[in-house]
Amino acid sequence: MSDDKSKEVHKIPQTTPRYSATFDEYTNSEIRRAAATGIYDIRGAGSKRKLPHFDDLLFLGASVSRYPLEGYREKCGTDVVLGTRFAKKPIHLKTPVTIAGMSFGSLSGPAKESLGRGATAAGTSTTTGDGGMTQEERGHSTTLVYQYLPSRYGMNPDDLRKADAIELVIGQGAKPGGGGMLLGQKITARVAKMRCLPEGIDQRSSCRHPDWTGPDDLEIKIAELREITDWEKPIYVKIGATRPYFDVALAVKAGADVIVLDGMQGGTAATQEVFIEHVGIPILAAIRPAVKALQDLGVYRNGKDSVQLIVSGGIRNGADVAKAIALGADAVAIGTAALIALGDNDPHLEEEYQKLGTTAGAYDDWHEGKDPAGITTQDPELMKRVDPIKAGHRLANYIAVMTMEAQVVARACGKSHLHNLEPEDLVALTIEASAMAQVPLAGTSWIPGVSKF
């Protein structure tokens, strides 16, 4: 009798093991890691979660109501001029794809040289980062934007004068409200000397500028930078996307020539995981309010008085470029994508990524300085793996492809310049993207928050 009962139990169908959506595998592993170490997780790169993004938008190509341009014959301009408002020497670029600010220190010297070479070959600009300007970088970059950061590490007026434009950094998308971080493994003698820090320490960059607070002070600070450089150079103001309408309006009022707006997908060299994933908003949600601020202040596409908008955070291909521009940007910046083009997270290094407990494509412990690709490291042996000429060539190729892809889309929409793309060329695939980008849900005329369904 009892034997029969136990046989019956065996016959009851079992449910398959079920992971909690709340306590998923990654979450549990983080709880275990935190419990073991007692310190928050630090990593590089930007937000890894699934976010409303440019993928959620589609272009409406030309048809009966509009006519397209011939793909290979009719002109579709890609050039962009930045800093027309106050600077004597605005920046002229052949493509709207620029290279975002990344520091020497977080990146190796050869990686910075590669970015300069690639950007120069592509006819675009590259940007310094926390820690100052290196000779390699200035030497290999035709157009170099010099970041002016809260830490002022390596900041000096000679380099300021050598720059083609100055980017006053208030924040970045990965960590709006946070300062930089460079851990001891990467504070080599050279990096330490440039930043005036003891070698090997865990460096904490300040999150606020030391000598100004608030928009009224910012206006005086921008005026100082202009005075020191004799009003020659465009002054960009970079902000992490949080309250884009107000932040952009205040930066414009303070005298910015160009606004750089970075969404939460934008990468960082190192910060707390919790910061990257939970502070800031996706770039898709930030562009329209930023453009609205420029429009309200009369500086949007208004001839010489214009303030240009550069957006960044998750730009990967020509479609993203075209969508960002259609939403109102004048140019975009790439960081993570540029590093991948140089060779970061490349599958041919899989064996070495495995040794670091990760896999190609997921490696984000950039702060540890052990990058097998030689990019996010200061290890003299590892950095030899970057051939600046070859890596620069790959980057130039990649930027050329993005630019051509954006042209393909623009021509299909009948535009003779990328800047002629407009929100009316777009529809959204999801209600979220529709609300954020303020373009109609595909097949409807509905924009949540703007019109009634």
Add this chain to the structure above:
Amino acid sequence: METLKFDLDTKPLREVNQFLHGDASSLNGKKVVIENPNGAHNVAVGLKAEVDVTIKGHAGYYAAGMNQIAKVTIEGSAGSGVAENMMSGVVHVKGFASNAAGATANGGLLIIDGDAGLRTGIAMKGVDIVVGGSVGSFSAFMAQAGNFVILGDAGEGLGDSIYEAKLFVRGKVKSLGADCEEKTMNAEDKQILADLLKKSGHADVSPDSFKQYGSARTLYHFHVDNAGAY
């Protein structure tokens, strides 16, 4: 020595600064007097020649900002960020200085005869600063390098998260910031202090009347046990 006068009541600041950015060969050894500054911001910023500039009155923000080589004297008080990011040369404020005086400065000598405001010497990177009076709270925050002499008192949180800068205070310190501690002054440090007192017009003040502060270096590396200190 040839003296040139500019009156900011009639001459735009832009023209004065442009003149001061001229070729070192034409500026070296010149004496320049700027009259009626009336609190104008960004006066004599970005100088890079051996020129002696006197500002006859009060200056606004960032006076003598990013100074290189030049000597700038302010015969009045200075607004926020006087001599910010100075590289070399001398900036002398005869009156008081507002917040963030000498912020992130890499070199040279900043002398303030009166009191200085909040965050004096914030993130200093090698400059020497001598304040004749007292300094406000959060002074020498994240100070990286250089020497900071305070003849009066210091406010709250002096030297918070300090790196390798040396602080010398004659008066009272309201409180020290995280990772800042009193140090024993060795002969070499006493010499640095004596030299700075001499250079800044305080030769009569004894170095023995100062206490020295610097980094305890316990926050140089992230460690779970330090979490409470931040």
